[in-house]
Amino acid sequence: MTVNERIKFLREDLGMSQAEFAYTLGIGQTTVSYLEKTGSTVKEQHIRLICKVHHVNYFWLTEEKGEPYLSPPSIIMDEVAEKYELDNMDKAIIEEYVKLEPEARKVIKTLIENIMKKAPE
Secondary structure, three states: OOHHHHHHHHHHHOOOOHHHHHHHHOOOHHHHHHHHOOOOOOOHHHHHHHHHHHOEOHHHHHHOOOOOEOOOOHHHHHHHHHHOOOOHHHHHHHHHHHHOOHHHHHHHHHHHHHHHHHOOO
């Protein structure tokens, strides 16, 4: 996937139109259209802006290494927090969990599974 395709992926993953995505970044919709166009040059300032505003992993965006997000995008996290009545501690746990490497998450899941097996019904 090219950097242009990754930018489009992020925007669509966030459920935003080009205009909405542009608004969050403080740029024009035509700039977003250009950034998503295959072969277009993406400036470092736009990469850093996208990473900062949407909690995107810089190395994923530039080199496709690692996971796309450093933490759940705030728009998604806000919806989940409201739906499930999460407090700040709940949100912090989720945000830190998704930052872990896949192997570390696997260890935590195994631990939770073992606890659940031993819990009385």
